[in-house]
Every structure is written in C-alpha cells, then in structure tokens.
Amino acid sequence: MPCYNLRFINLASEVENYYMFFDYSSLIRPNPAQLHYGAGVIDVDGDGEFEIFVAGYGGPNRVLKWTGQEFLDVASADLADPNRWAIGVAGADINGDGREEIYILNTDTFSGRKRAGDRLFLWRGQRWFDLFTVEENQPLMNLTAGRSVVAVDRYGTGQYGFFLANYGGPMRLYEFADGQLADVASAAGLAYITGGRGLIALPLISDRMDIFAGNEMGPNFLFINQGDGTFTECAAQWGIDDPYEHVRGIAVLDADHDGALGLTYGNWEGNHRLFVRNNGQFSDAAPLALARPSRVRTVIAADFDNDGYEEIFFNNIGQPNRLFAWRDAQWQAVDIGDAAEANGMGTGAAIGDFDDDGRLELFITHGESGQQPLSYYKTADQGHCWLRVLPLTTAGAPARGAIVKVQAGGRQQIRAVDAGSGYLCQMEPVAHFGLGTLNQVDEVTVIWPDGRQANVAVDEVDTTIRVPHPDAL
Numbered sequence: 045m046p047c048y049n050l051r052f053i054n055l056a057s058e059v060e061n062y063y064m065f066f067d068y069s070s071l072i073r074p075n076p077a078q079l080h081y082g083a084g085v086i087d088v089d090g091d092g093e094f095e096i097f098v099a100g101y102g103g104p105n106r107v108l109k110w111t112g113q114e115f116l117d118v119a120s121a122d123l124a125d126p127n128r129w130a131i132g133v134a135g136a137d138i139n140g141d142g143r144e145e146i147y148i149l150n151t152d153t154f155s156g157r158k159r160a161g162d163r164l165f166l167w168r169g170q171r172w173f174d175l176f177t178v179e180e181n182q183p184l185m186n187l188t189a190g191r192s193v194v195a196v197d198r199y200g201t202g203q204y205g206f207f208l209a210n211y212g213g214p215m216r217l218y219e220f221a222d223g224q225l226a227d228v229a230s231a232a233g234l235a236y237i238t239g240g241r242g243l244i245a246l247p248l249i250s251d252r253m254d255i256f257a258g259n260e261m262g263p264n265f266l267f268i269n270q271g272d273g274t275f276t277e278c279a280a281q282w283g284i285d286d287p288y289e290h291v292r293g294i295a296v297l298d299a300d301h302d303g304a305l306g307l308t309y310g311n312w313e314g315n316h317r318l319f320v321r322n323n324g325q326f327s328d329a330a331p332l333a334l335a336r337p338s339r340v341r342t343v344i345a346a347d348f349d350n351d352g353y354e355e356i357f358f359n360n361i362g363q364p365n366r367l368f369a370w371r372d373a374q375w376q377a378v379d380i381g382d383a384a385e386a387n388g389m390g391t392g393a394a395i396g397d398f399d400d401d402g403r404l405e406l407f408i409t410h411g412e413s414g415q416q417p418l419s420y421y422k423t424a425d426q427g428h429c430w431l432r433v434l435p436l437t438t439a440g441a442p443a444r445g446a447i448v449k450v451q452a453g454g455r456q457q458i459r460a461v462d463a464g465s466g467y468l469c470q471m472e473p474v475a476h477f478g479l480g481t482l483n484q485v486d487e488v489t490v491i492w493p494d495g496r497q498a499n500v501a502v503d504e505v506d507t508t509i510r511v512p513h514p515d516a517l
Contacts, residue, residue, distance in 0.1 A: 064380050065381040080100055082098075083407060089109070095110075096108040096394060099148065101129050105126075107119040122174070132148075133147065136205075140202065142441050151189045155212040156188065157189075158189045159187075161187060178225075193209070193464060194206070194244065197253050198232060198275075204219075215236050231274075241258050241291050243256070243258070247445070249266070252495070258291025258309055266278050288314075289315070292466070299319075301455070306318070306321055310338070316334055341391050342469055343356065347477065348404050348406070353370040355378070362413060365384055365390065389410045394465070397472070401425075403422065403425065408421070431485055433448045435461060435511045439516075442473030447490070451485070479505055482505070
C-alpha cells in the first residue's frame with residue numbers, strides 16, 4: 045500500500061504547479077529587522093534537538109528554539125555577543141566529549157586584517173566559554189577577514205577541527221588535543237592564501253573527509269585527504285578549479301543519480317555550476333536556466349517535497365531566489381512560491397525539520413545590503429513518505445561528514461551529513477530522504493569518516509533513526 049490516501053492523490057493532480065514554499069515567518073518571535081549573515085543548525089542547549097544559530101552582524105547573535113508552536117530566542121549572554129560582527133558559524137565536537145562546540149567567524153572588514161576576533165565556544169561548567177579568551181590561545185586567534193567555517197575530521201576519529209576560508213590571509217585549521225588548541229593548517233598542507241569564500245568537507249574523492257574550497261579572484265581548491273592527516277590540492281586535475289569565476293554557496297548532491305556525489309555552486313554574477321562525475325573527472329552539467337548568472341549567496345540541495353529527488357535552491361541578494369527540481373529526467377525551474385523574496389537581501393540560509401513533521405523547512409537570513417527580518421518557510425504535505433538518519437560519533441555527537449545511502453524501490457539515494465554548507469552556514473547533521481509513494485526501505489548504509497560501515501535495518505518509514513558508531517556498541 046502507498047503511504048498516502050486518495051485525498052493527497054487528488055490534491056497532487058490539482059496542483060501540478062504547486063508552490064513549493066509558504067511563509068511562516070510569523071512563527072519567529074520576536075523578529076525585528078536586523079543585519080544577519082550565516083546560520084547554523086546545532087544542538088545548542090544539549091537536549092537532543094537542534095536550534096538555529098543566527099550570526100548577528102553588528103548586533104546580537106540569536107539562538108532560535110522551536111517550542112512546539114513558535115521559535116523563541118534562547119541565546120545566552122555569552123552566545124549573543126552583541127558587540128562583534130558575526131558572519132559565519134559552524135558546530136562540531138572538537139574535544140571528543142559528545143557535545144558540539146560552536147565556532148563563530150567575526151569579520152569587520154572585507155579583506156586582510158580585521159579587528160574583531162573570532163569566538164570558539166566550548167560548554168564548560170554549565171556555561172559557554174570562549175577558548176580564545178585563554179591567554180595561551182590568544183596568539184592563535186584568527187585576525188584575517190574570513191567568510192566560511194566547516195567541520196573537518198581529517199583522521200576519522202570523531203574529533204573534528206574547524207577549517208576557515210580566509211580572504212587575504214592563510215586558511216586555518218583549529219584542532220583541540222591533549223587539552224590544547226592548535227592551528228594545524230600548515231602541518232596538514234592547508235595554509236593557502238587566497239580570496240576564500242565557500243567550503244564543504246566530506247569523502248568526495250577519497251574515503252576520508254576531503255575539502256572543496258570555492259574562491260574569489262583565483263582558482264578553487266580541492267584538498268584530497270591522503271589518509272595520514274595531510275591533504276593534496278588537486279582542483280585542476282579534477283576539472284573544478286574554475287579560475288575566472290567567484291564562488292559563493294556550494295551544495296553536495298548526486299545530480300545525475302549515478303550513485304556518486306558531485307556538487308553545485310553559485311558564482312557571483314557568473315555562470316553557476318552543476319558538476320557530475322565523468323570518466324574520473326567532474327564535468328559541468330548545468331542547464332542554461334540553472335547556469336544563468338545571479339547575485340548568489342547560499343546554495344542548498346535537499347528534498348523539500350519528499351518526492352525522492354532533491355531540489356536545488358539558489359538564495360540571491362536583491363534578486364528573486366530560484367528553485368530547480370528533477371522533472372521528466374532533467375533539471376527544471378519550478379515555482380518557489382513565497383520564498384522567491386524578490387526584494388530580499390538574503391545572505392544565508394539553512395534547513396532542518398524543526399517541527400518534526402518529516403518535511404524540511406527553509407530558513408533565510410538577510411543582511412549586508414539592508415536590515416530585514418528573518419524568513420521561515422514550510423512546504424505543503426504531499427502525502428509522501430520519508431526517512432531521516434542521524435549517524436553519531438563514538439562519543440555520541442553528530443557524525444558530520446558521514447555518508448548515508450538508502451536503497452528503496454529499485455534505486456539508491458545518497459546523502460552527505462552536513463559539515464558546513466558552502467557559504468557562511470551549516471545545515472542540520474541529518475541525512476534526510478524523501479521516499480515519494482514508497483512505504484518501505486530495502487537497506488540503509490552508513491559510512492563514517494573513518495571508513496567504518498554499517499547496514500541498518502529499517503522496519504518502518506516516516507521516522508528518524510539515530511545510528512551509533514560501530515565502536516560505540
């Protein structure tokens with residue numbers, strides 16, 4: 045039996061060109077017009093549910109928690125930090141205690157040296173504590189204008205570092221070992237100087253976490269994990285160096301449904317890309333409508349309508365946002381609905397299933413060009429089934445960078461658990477799968493950043509399963 049009823053069948057036939065998103069921004073309280081940049085989906089309060097951490101630029105950061113009826117700001121005074129200029133944010137467990145730390149990238153200048161130092165918050169003694177306030181850590185503080193931060197587990201131990209895309213100064217990789225914070229970017233072969241913009245990290249080429257860095261005013265970088273804690277830069281060899289464009293948002297997806305992850309990214313006022321695997325390299329398969337230049341910021345790939353195929357969302361600043369879906373075996377522009385935001389000054393976006401209804405919601409921040417409220421969008425229930433998978437590290441933290449595969453209905457879907465979403469932001473660390481009309485799954489496979497693998501039995505759909513690391517059993 046399909047998992048939807050006749051009411052949904054009739055609805056779907058009547059709304060072939062249905063809006064994808066509907067505006068529920070009234071559920072954010074309060075929601076004043078402010079400057080905001082990035083957003084990260086992190087379990088800030090340690091209760092097992094995810095909050096939205098919003099970077100406040102020249103004003104307080106916000107931590108929005110779903111109460112069951114609305115979002116309320118629950119940011120502590122430490123996290124609100126109203127006197128800095130937050131732009132990027134990411135969470136990851138860097139000390140192996142099972143709870144994610146929070147890196148906040150503060151930037152008060154376009155490039156080069158900045159005045160506002162970053163924050164690296166660790167939960168200590170029932171409060172958030174900034175590791176950069178420790179005297180011996182202050183010389184390590186990043187004082188170069190940055191754009192994005194991503195979680196990287198370069199050894200596959202479940203203990204992450206925070207890697208920074210800096211603009212006009214060396215990239216940095218902060219790790220925490222033996223009670224000490226260190227910048228290990230040079231030792232890892234990552235201390236490049238460029239116009240850094242976007243970052244993603246996952247087993248893209250190797251079986252460990254690789255890093256793709258989308259840059260401005262120069263070629264992109266593809267850092268391939270050598271398995272010994274070092275990386276080799278190979279973007280040109282793989283055909284994704286794109287030296288004459290200016291990257292912003294990046295997303296990971298299997299765009300041609302061949303079982304191999306590729307990527308899509310937006311170039312600032314240049315042709316956007318949709319890279320798929322082709323004979324050992326990447327080739328650009330972007331159709332003209334998707335490639336069309338725009339003033340792009342965040343790019344997200346996700347199955348918003350749970351039909352079993354991901355959509356691609358382009359968040360633009362001062363121009364309408366765009367949405368592309370896999371229809372009739374090709375990528376086509378579809379009606380984005382209320383999330384078009386023709387006059388929106390979008391700077392960041394994040395997704396998650398905050399209300400636990402099995403459908404992803406879209407959250408958009410605004411800033412840089414003008415103060416605007418935050419936006420929150422939901423989709424209509426099409427009666428589709430779904431499955432959500434949350435892999436965990438040995439310590440019980442989200443296993444960011446893990447790969448999850450679902451076999452159902454004669455085809456395979458693949459997701460990377462998000463470690464950082466291209467530009468300024470970070471999505472929820474959950475692999476979300478729409479199943480369309482299918483009400484059963486044949487197999488779920490989880491592959492951790494250390495290469496360990498587990499096949500997971502799934503007895504029912506429309507649920508979220510947490511998968512412990514094999515060494516934690």
